[in-house]
Amino acid sequence: MSKNKKGLKKIYLRIFPKTFLSMSLILGVLIIIVHSLVYVLMNQAYADEKKEKAKRNLNELSEQIAGKSAEEIRRICEEFALQKNVNLNLKIDGKVQHLQGFSGADIVTDELLPSDLVPLVNNEQLGSILVSDLTTVDADGKTILVQMLSNVESLKEAREATLKILPFSFLCSIVVALIFSYFYTRLIVRPIKEIAVTTEKMREMREVKCEISRSDEIGELAEDINKLYANLRQMIGRLEKEKGLISRLEKEKVDLIRGASHELKTPLSSLHIMLENMLIGTVKVEDYPEKLEAAILVGEKMSKMIEQILNVSRGGEEQMADVDMASLVEEMIFEYELIAKTRGLGFESRISKMKIRTNRSAMREVISNLVSNAVKYAEEGSVVKIVCEKGKFSIWNLGEEISAQEIPGLFDPFYRRDSEVGGNGMGLYFVKNILASLGLKYRFCAYKGGMKFEIWLK
Known part of the structure; x- marks a missing residue:
């Protein structure tokens, strides 16, 4: 019995680490992929969000200055730059005017900047700006170009912040994954161990069954084992009955042969004695018919007995x-x-x-x-x-x-x-x-x- 327990423990120890390591490896790979995607895609998502915000601000400004005079447009743009914390460049009658809404950027140009992300090489703290263009017409029908410069926080700082957070997040995720893998592996391996213990008892032909109520494949396996064991016990029971029946029939056959030998021995001896007496002349001739009739009756009795035995054997x-x-x-x-x-x-x-x-x-x-x-x-x-x-x-x-x-x-x-x-x-x-x-x-x-x-x- 101790050998069987050692064997079951060995099976348990062999399945548990394999399942645990496989589950941990899968979750670890997923965690690495997710954190890598977060690191790679966060900067792009950050830039896309800034572009969308700049677009909304530009649409809002367009609605406010539409159909206004040049002076009103300038005043509205000044207020808008301070309110939205953006810099605006206005090109009126070929002249570029600069309206500063956020500090740290002093951009003076004769022409408007190209629209898109523009890196500021001379300003490491500011990082980058986002340039958006707008064309409108004033009350006098003159075309006015408006360029909005939105401050974009340093992508380098964003990466550094991300790199500070990701290791902690990665470590926490790994710990959670290991804990989850441990308990999930136990959840999977426990019924397998129970099935192994039950099948070991089944091997000893005990009255047991797999007491596992689950709707998954393990539950189906336990149910199949129970059905198989029940059929096996029924078959063994039938074989034992048939074995007992065969043993009984063999015994009856031996008893029948012994009994038949004994029962036939007496009339055969009588018949032998009668015929021997007739042969040696101890029986009178006038008594022959009586003795022969008795011999015929003995023969008929033996014949009937043999016929009955044959009827039983023919079944x-x-x-x-x-x-x-x-x-x-x-x-x-x-x-x-x-x-x-x-x-x-x-x-x-x-x-x-x-x-x-x-x-x-x-x-x-x-x-x-x-x-x-x-x-x-x-x-x-x-x-x-x-x-x-x-x-x-x-x-x-x-x-x-x-x-x-x-x-x-x-x-x-x-x-x-x-x-x-x-x-x-x-x-x-x-x-x-x-x-x-x-x-x-x-x-x-x-x-x-x-x-x-x-x-x-x-």
């Missing part, structure tokens, strides 16, 4: 057919009616029309043996009752009640309670084997001062 070789049970039972009653009258017996029957799928000759042998025994062991002057209806056959005779402990022995080959009654003790043995081969249930028990035999027909 259900004959094909099944629809058998009229009412006709068969009435035939058996008629056959034994004369024998019954010699003992003052009568038959009382209640028979309904009924057909069953069975072996006719085998069923005839069963009914014949039961009627013969009922007539043989019934009290003289009594009535033998036979009922065949509603899928059931029963026969009852008044006589000595046999105890439940003694009844099983009656079905053994060559068993006779009273040797004076006659017979070879094979009747109920044949009945038992034939009914077993036909798959029919039966019961033999004491009932109302006599014995009753019942057969449940299919």
